[in-house]
Amino acid sequence: MSLEVSDLDVHYGRxxxxxxVSLSVAPGQTLGVIGETGSGKSTLARAVVGLVRPSAGRITVDGEEVTRYRARQWRALRRRGVVQYVFQDPLRSLDPDVTVEDSIVEPLLIQGRPRREAADRARRLAARVHLDEELLSRLPGELSGGQRQRVTVARALVTDPRVVILDEPVSALDAANRVRALELLKQLRDAGTALVFISHDLGSVAGVADRIAVLYQGGIVEEGPARTVVNAPRHPYARLLVGSAPTLRSAAADRAQREELRELLQNIGGPA
Ligand SMILES: Nc1ncnc2c1ncn2[C@@H]1O[C@H](COP(=O)(O)OP(=O)(O)OP(=O)(O)O)[C@@H](O)[C@H]1O
Incomplete structure (x- = not known):
C-alpha cells in the first residue's frame, strides 16, 4: 500500500x-473522501502530510511508518517528494514573492537537482497542466484563481510523488479546466501514484475515484467501491449525499426523502 491510515484520532484541544479513521490506498488507486464542511476532511489531509499531530493511530507512507515523526523528519519526507499535497487555497500555499517557475522548481532544487534540468522539467509540467509558458515568470498575484491552482498542481507533481493528497483540487476551476485537471489525475493514476481526492461534492469525486470513503463528524461511516457507494449507499448520511447530487442518479431522492434521512441522522447521532 502507498498510504495506510489506521485508527487515526486528531484532537484540537478538546x-x-x-x-x-482507517483507510488505505494502493499504488495507482484513487480514494475519494467526501464529507460536508467541518467533517474533518482538511484535518485528515493535514495529518497525512504531517501538518497536524495525531493523538492516536498509525500512518504509513510508501511502507514507512511516519506517525511519530518529528516536524524535521516530516519536512525531510516532504522534501524527498514522496508525499505531496494540493490545498484548497492556492494563494496560501504559494509564496507571493516567488515567480511561478521558481515555485515549481523549488522542490527539485531542494533535492539538489541542477537548475537547468529543474527548469526544463518545470516547463514540461506547466505544459501538462495547460499553463502558458509566458506565465512562468509571473508572481502568483498576477494569475487567475484557476491558473494559480494549476501552479500548485504542477508543483506537487514535479517530484513524481508516490502519494498525492488533493484537497478540493478542482473547486476554483471552470468546466474546461476541470476536465483537464481530471484528465491529469487519470494520467497520474496510470503512472502508479496513489491519490486521495478530498471534496464536499460527491459528483466531482464519483467520476475519478475507485473507492469512496464518506466522512461524517470526524468518522468514516461508509467506505467501498465508488459504484457501490453511489448506487447503493447504506449509511443515511451517504444516502443523503447521493440524493443531493441529482446528476449522479436518475432516481435522485426527492425532497421528502431527504427530509426523512436528515431526521434519521439526527436520531442516530454521530459516529461512535
Ligand atoms: N486549528 C484548529 N483548531 C481548532 N479546531 C479546529 C482547527 N481546525 C479545524 N478545527 C475543527 O475541526 C473540525 C474539522 O475541521 P476540518 O477543517 O478538518 O473540516 P473540513 O471537513 O475540512 O471542513 P471544510 O470543508 O469547511 O474545509 C471542525 O469542527 C473544525 O472547527
Missing part, C-alpha cells in the same frame, strides 16, 4: 476532529 475537539475530536477525527475519530478512529
Amino acid at each position: 475537539t475530536r476532529a477525527l475519530r478512529r
Whole structure:
C-alpha cells in the first residue's frame, strides 16, 4: 500500500476532529473522501502530510511508518517528494514573492537537482497542466484563481510523488479546466501514484475515484467501491449525499426523502 491510515484520532484541544479513521490506498488507486464542511476532511489531509499531530493511530507512507515523526523528519519526507499535497487555497500555499517557475522548481532544487534540468522539467509540467509558458515568470498575484491552482498542481507533481493528497483540487476551476485537471489525475493514476481526492461534492469525486470513503463528524461511516457507494449507499448520511447530487442518479431522492434521512441522522447521532 502507498498510504495506510489506521485508527487515526486528531484532537484540537478538546475537539475530536477525527475519530478512529482507517483507510488505505494502493499504488495507482484513487480514494475519494467526501464529507460536508467541518467533517474533518482538511484535518485528515493535514495529518497525512504531517501538518497536524495525531493523538492516536498509525500512518504509513510508501511502507514507512511516519506517525511519530518529528516536524524535521516530516519536512525531510516532504522534501524527498514522496508525499505531496494540493490545498484548497492556492494563494496560501504559494509564496507571493516567488515567480511561478521558481515555485515549481523549488522542490527539485531542494533535492539538489541542477537548475537547468529543474527548469526544463518545470516547463514540461506547466505544459501538462495547460499553463502558458509566458506565465512562468509571473508572481502568483498576477494569475487567475484557476491558473494559480494549476501552479500548485504542477508543483506537487514535479517530484513524481508516490502519494498525492488533493484537497478540493478542482473547486476554483471552470468546466474546461476541470476536465483537464481530471484528465491529469487519470494520467497520474496510470503512472502508479496513489491519490486521495478530498471534496464536499460527491459528483466531482464519483467520476475519478475507485473507492469512496464518506466522512461524517470526524468518522468514516461508509467506505467501498465508488459504484457501490453511489448506487447503493447504506449509511443515511451517504444516502443523503447521493440524493443531493441529482446528476449522479436518475432516481435522485426527492425532497421528502431527504427530509426523512436528515431526521434519521439526527436520531442516530454521530459516529461512535
Ligand atoms: N486549528 C484548529 N483548531 C481548532 N479546531 C479546529 C482547527 N481546525 C479545524 N478545527 C475543527 O475541526 C473540525 C474539522 O475541521 P476540518 O477543517 O478538518 O473540516 P473540513 O471537513 O475540512 O471542513 P471544510 O470543508 O469547511 O474545509 C471542525 O469542527 C473544525 O472547527
